Amino acid sequence: MILTVTPNPSLDRTYEVPSLERGGVLRATGDRVDPGGKGVNVSRAVAAAGVRTTAVLPLGGTPGTLLAELLVAQGVDVTVVSIAGETRANISLAEPDGTLTKINAAGPEVTPTEAALLLDTVRTCSGAASWIACCGSLPRGLHPEWYADLVTRAHAAGARIALDTSGPALLAALPARPDVIKPNAEELAEAVGRPLATLGDVVKAAEELRSLGAGAVLASLGADGQLLVSEEGSHYGTAPAPAVRSNVGAGDASLAGFLIAGGAGPEALASALAHGAAAVQLPGSAMPTPSDLRPDEVRITQDLPLDLPLSDPATA
Incomplete structure (x- = not known):
């Protein structure tokens, strides 16, 4: 079972529009409503693969109720921590060329009592988990060290932690030694305080974060693929996505995909690449099923092209 924790979940509505015209009246060609938040999406993808998953979520108001109902309908077990504030609702505008414009609400403020209850609930639910994925931004009311506290408690209970966050929350959590972190290039550049222009730059940044406490670094590089840096060495992989529809x-x-495949080594990296490539070819934040995957098209190498320039260089 894979347990996910999303401190700032959302209800996500995606509109597909022919083009984005500022100040104009846009007529959508399609729309969908999905439960949102990084950990929520991880649970949705895990459930779509036929693997058991539980999502621990602080939820409030009508959007929170709908979010939980949508998740249950997708095969995700939901453990709700009730909060006084209302769960946020986000909007995404997707254009035919794959360009995505997102409007993310700030979300509710979590009280100290609610924050403590959230930590206790994760501890209670973690006994059967092979991995705990802690994902996304922290809502108002949670200090940057909140994830570090969660990682420490989870390790004390014998659980492995995958952390996907950024900024001060990521840096504060590294001394607690999360088993794997999953930054993108921009988040890596922010963490090390310098721009990243090549794959070699990404490798050095990942090694620096490992020296600060991360067990492994799974770096998402968009169209340039993904990089895994761990005690087993560095592996780089790509997977084609000929028709990008939405990268949400x-x-x-x-x-x-990485956690489903064990969360370590090139096999897990290959699974991560296959799942990511399949996801961008689906509408909105739809998660891929096994029939959407093309694992035979994934390419993995330890002979890293360190001079490879990033298609979208990351600034610090």
Whole structure:
């Protein structure tokens, strides 16, 4: 069982529009409503693969109720921590060329009592978990060290932790030694305080975060593929995605694929790549099923092209 923790979940509505015209009236060609948040998406992808998953979520108000109902309908077990605030609702505008414009609400403020209850609930639910995926931004009311506290408690209970967050929350959690972290290139650049222009730059940044406490670094590089740096060495992989429709949740699908395949080594990296490539070819934040995957098209190597320039260089 894979347990996910999403401190700031959302209800996500995606509109497909012919083009984005500022100040105009846009007529959607399609729309969908999905439960959202990084950990939520990981659980959705895990469930779509036929693996058991539980999502621990602080939820409030009508959006929170609908979010839980949508998750249960997708085969996700939901453990709700009730909060006084209302769960946020986000909007995404997807254009035919894959360009995505997102409007993310700030979300509710979590009280100290609610924050403590959330930690206790994770501990209670973690006994049967092979992995705990802690994902996303922290809502108002949770200090940057909250994830570090969760990692420490989970390790004390014998659980393995995958952490997907950024900024101060990521840096604060590294001394607690999460088993794997999953930054993208921009988040890596922010963490090390310098721009990343080549794959070699990404490797050095990942090694630096490992020296600060991360067990392994699974770096998402968009169209340039993914990089895994761990005690087993560095592995780089790519997977073609000829028809990009939406990249919402693609990184979360990748993390799900990585954990489903054991969370270590080139086999897990290959699963991450297959899931991510499948996800970007689906509408909104739809998660891939096994029939969507093309594992035979994934390429993995330890002969890293360190001079490879990133298609979208990351700034610090």
